[in-house]
Amino acid sequence: MKTLASDKHRDVQAYVTGYGLAVALTGAAFAAVRWQTFAASTTLAVVLGLALVQLVVRFRFFLHVNLSRSSRDNLWLILFSVLIIALMVSGTLVILFNLRQRMM
Numbered sequence: 001m002k003t004l005a006s007d008k009h010r011d012v013q014a015y016v017t018g019y020g021l022a023v024a025l026t027g028a029a030f031a032a033v034r035w036q037t038f039a040a041s042t043t044l045a046v047v048l049g050l051a052l053v054q055l056v057v058r059f060r061f062f063l064h065v066n067l068s069r070s071s072r073d074n075l076w077l078i079l080f081s082v083l084i085i086a087l088m089v090s091g092t093l094v095i096l097f098n099l100r101q102r103m104m
Contacts, residue, residue, distance in 0.1 A: 018061025
């Protein structure tokens with residue numbers, strides 16, 4: 001039988017783990033940029049890869065979105081929101097670049 005204390009302990013443990021991973025990934029990204037050990041394009045790829053891992057960590061540990069059956073609706077909602085925002089931003093950029101081209 002699950003108790004309220006064990007659920008709270010599990011949630012706190014998940015938050016602490018997520019926080020530790022988030023800090024480590026952020027530090028790794030800053031270190032990759034600060035100490036330029038790779039070429040610029042490789043550093044950009046490393047930072048983008050760390051950003052994607054950071055996104056997964058935040059979804060899993062802070063938003064509690066995983067691939068279980070109960071969380072799939074939330075995941076679909078987040079993905080749909082990202083799609084709508086990407087369409088709005090890309091449409092705005094197309095319009096702005098078209099106007100810029102016509103002005104030149």
